[in-house]
Amino acid sequence: MSFSKKEILLDQLAACHNDLSWFPTFVDSVQGLDAEQAVWRKDDAQHSIWQLVSHLIYWNExxxxxxxxxxxxxxIGANNDRTFNITEEINDENWSSAARRLEAAYMELRQVIADSPDSKLDAQVPHYPGDCPWWAAISNLCTHNAYHIGQIVLLRKQRGWADE
Structure with missing residues (x-):
């Protein structure tokens, strides 16, 4: 059985969002965390879970x-560090809002890809430097999501906040 690019991308996005596959999903990786846990970091050289979520919100949106x-x-050039910034007051309501915002981005991206013609995925990303079809950009976005979800899971495990 062969799958279309669209089906593969939708599967990758679902795996990152909420469809448990080979790695924990975003939804599972942040479930049950409060704001205090979400902003914890070992030192200034590491990002907190909330910072990672802020970064993923930025890039997915x-x-x-x-x-x-x-x-x-x-x-974005050298300004990627700003994508990790938390601009809201640190409290449980704002933390929940950040997690919901990333979930909403996943859901909307999945929907617009599902609704788009297959030909769009083969088209080049306008103004991108070099050869970059949409399917490749979205696939790389999924890999980027999986990488940072892995960091979230690792932080939870290091702190004893994981079920496994």
Missing amino acids: KWLHYFIGRETFVG
Whole structure:
């Protein structure tokens, strides 16, 4: 059986979001955490779980906006560090809101990809430097999500906040 690019990308996004596969999902990785746990970090050289979530919100929303044409691709350059910033007051309500915002980005991205014509996935990302079809950009976004979800899971395990 062969799968289309769209089906594979939707499967990858689901695995990152909430469809348990080979690694814990985002939903599972943050379940039960409070704001105090979400901002904990061993030292200034490491990111907290909330910082990782902020970073994932930034990039998932950014690529969603590129895909639907709300924004045009512009490289971020050396400013990636700012994507980890927490701009809200640290409390449980804002932490829950951040987690829901990333979930919403996953859901919207999955929906717009499902609704898009297959030909869009083969089209080049406008203004991207070099050869980059949409399917490759979204696949790399999924890998990026999986990497940072793994960091969240590792932080939970190191602190004893994981079930496993």
